[in-house]
Amino acid sequence: MRFTSEQRLDDGVVERAFTLGDIPGILWTPASASASAPVPLILLGHPALGLNRMYPRLLARAQGCAAAGFATATIELPGCGDRPRWPAAEQARADLRRALQAGEPVGDEIIDALILPLVEKSVPEWQTALDALLAQPEIGGPVGYSGGVISIGVRLAVVEPRIVAAGLFAGSFVPRAMFDEARRVTIPLHVLLQWDDEGNDRQAALDLFDAFGSKEKTLLASMGGHTGVPQSAGEHAGAFFVRHLS
Amino acid sequence: MRFTSEQRLDDGVVERAFTLGDIPGILWTPASASASAPVPLILLGHPALGLNRMYPRLLARAQGCAAAGFATATIELPGCGDRPRWPAAEQARADLRRALQAGEPVGDEIIDALILPLVEKSVPEWQTALDALLAQPEIGGPVGYSGGVISIGVRLAVVEPRIVAAGLFAGSFVPRAMFDEARRVTIPLHVLLQWDDEGNDRQAALDLFDAFGSKEKTLLASMGGHTGVPQSAGEHAGAFFVRHLS
Numbered sequence: 008m009r010f011t012s013e014q015r016l017d018d019g020v021v022e023r024a025f026t027l028g029d030i031p032g033i034l035w036t037p038a039s040a041s042a043s044a045p046v047p048l049i050l051l052g053h054p055a056l057g058l059n060r061m062y063p064r065l066l067a068r069a070q071g072c073a074a075a076g077f078a079t080a081t082i083e084l085p086g087c088g089d090r091p092r093w094p095a096a097e098q099a100r101a102d103l104r105r106a107l108q109a110g111e112p113v114g115d116e117i118i119d120a121l122i123l124p125l126v127e128k129s130v131p132e133w134q135t136a137l138d139a140l141l142a143q144p145e146i147g148g149p150v151g152y153s154g155g156v157i158s159i160g161v162r163l164a165v166v167e168p169r170i171v172a173a174g175l176f177a178g179s180f181v182p183r184a185m186f187d188e189a190r191r192v193t194i195p196l197h198v199l200l201q202w203d204d205e206g207n208d209r210q211a212a213l214d215l216f217d218a219f220g221s222k223e224k225t226l227l228a229s230m231g232g233h234t235g236v237p238q239s240a241g242e243h244a245g246a247f248f249v250r251h252l253s
Numbered sequence: 254m255r256f257t258s259e260q261r262l263d264d265g266v267v268e269r270a271f272t273l274g275d276i277p278g279i280l281w282t283p284a285s286a287s288a289s290a291p292v293p294l295i296l297l298g299h300p301a302l303g304l305n306r307m308y309p310r311l312l313a314r315a316q317g318c319a320a321a322g323f324a325t326a327t328i329e330l331p332g333c334g335d336r337p338r339w340p341a342a343e344q345a346r347a348d349l350r351r352a353l354q355a356g357e358p359v360g361d362e363i364i365d366a367l368i369l370p371l372v373e374k375s376v377p378e379w380q381t382a383l384d385a386l387l388a389q390p391e392i393g394g395p396v397g398y399s400g401g402v403i404s405i406g407v408r409l410a411v412v413e414p415r416i417v418a419a420g421l422f423a424g425s426f427v428p429r430a431m432f433d434e435a436r437r438v439t440i441p442l443h444v445l446l447q448w449d450d451e452g453n454d455r456q457a458a459l460d461l462f463d464a465f466g467s468k469e470k471t472l473l474a475s476m477g478g479h480t481g482v483p484q485s486a487g488e489h490a491g492a493f494f495v496r497h498l499s
Contacts, residue, residue: 217448
């Protein structure tokens with residue numbers, strides 16, 4: 008992991024851009040974090056729209072987490088931002104747009120082509136990032152995962168034992184194969200659902216919540232579309248991580 | 254309203270039993286409440302099991318609300334505790350028990366017979382209690398409704414303009430007629446659902462949440478049965494009332 012820039016924000020949070028091989032990422036650490044007082048870490052998941060476009064929302068989430076004493080980090084997803092595209096994903100995105108614009112149901116083959124390669128490629132990258140992040144002296148543990156793509160969060164919750172709690176955003180289509188994986192998740196979960204999310208299947212989100220094997224899981228559904236998550240929902244998610252990571 | 258007993262609890266909360274005609278009730282006021290600093294009020298709804306049996310859980314909720322600066326009050330439901338039974342309700346309860354024990358679906362006619370008369374009889378009583386409670390010098394407003402029976406909360410939210418926010422517990426069967434009323438609810442709502450509530454229809458609860466006309470509504474689903482609401486869910490509901498009543 009190579010840090011490429013560093014700035015201290017108004018609230019004392021230190022924001023550092025980094026690269027991990029050819030993957031760009033950002034690490035935010037609260038003012039309180041030090042080698043003698045390492046802090047827990049939350050991996051910030053995000054939709055496949057590119058880090059630059061997501062930056063304002065990621066920054067707001069990072070600052071909220073820092074106020075609760077958590078470091079946060081995120082990496083660019085494969086095929087997003089300046090990272091190389093692959094044709095199948097581009098085709099799947101085009102097929103999705105076409106289906107949504109035509110008001111047609113989004114078929115399983117589109118969802119699989121869109122999401123499954125993203126999960127396959129990104130999860131090992133998140134794990135490599137985790138190795139590097141936990142090697143930083145001011146970052147301890149435990150580790151949480153927060154946000155979408157929900158299928159990435161599900162896979163990480165299954166394969167990565169260092170992640171002890173996940174706050175998942177049910178705002179993306181879910182391949183059928185992920186329902187089986189969901190049954191193998193046992194860590195505490197807090198799932199956010201926007202009731203009228205235009206790019207999401209509400210019933211699939213409820214079915215996925217039902218499928219999770221975790222004994223402790225909560226679902227918080229709020230009114231509004233994909234980007235309309237109310238501030239109170241963010242506070243609820245924050246309280247979830249305070250309970251499980253602090 | 255006639256007060257019949259008064260005691261100060263360890264946390265300074267004043268608990269007063271009262272009667273309103275032949276209806277028993279309890280009023281809890283936080284230590285901070287006075288005529289010069291009247292506090293908001295939350296009406297504590299509860300299942301039709303009688304105030305005596307519900308007292309420990311009601312007290313815990315009242316003390317939580319008092320810590321947030323709210324007075325709380327509750328009244329005995331018609332046909333419960335020492336209040337006169339009516340044969341149709343007794344019959345409906347027996348039919349419900351029989352259906353549940355036999356593992357049969359609970360028919361609409363049982364749900365209607367069980368719930369609709371309770372709504373018809375109890376809502377005017379809650380309104381009369383509200384008149385009397387708001388006449389107390391240390392109780393101001395605004396007013397919220399918290400808990401079940403959810404159909405009582407729905408009707409109150411429709412007909413009682415003094416109630417400005419409701420935290421509803423989706424833990425009882427809902428007559429079909431209430432779905433139409435739910436569309437007329439416009440106040441902010443926070444709905445608690447226990448995902449594996451043994452005496453509840455999960456899909457009906459989700460449909461009811463969908464039907465509510467309120468622009469601001471949240472659903473918090475937690476794992477566990479009817480009485481297994483986790484502490485964190487109570488804290489979320491508390492934050493909802495702080496946002497809307499403080």
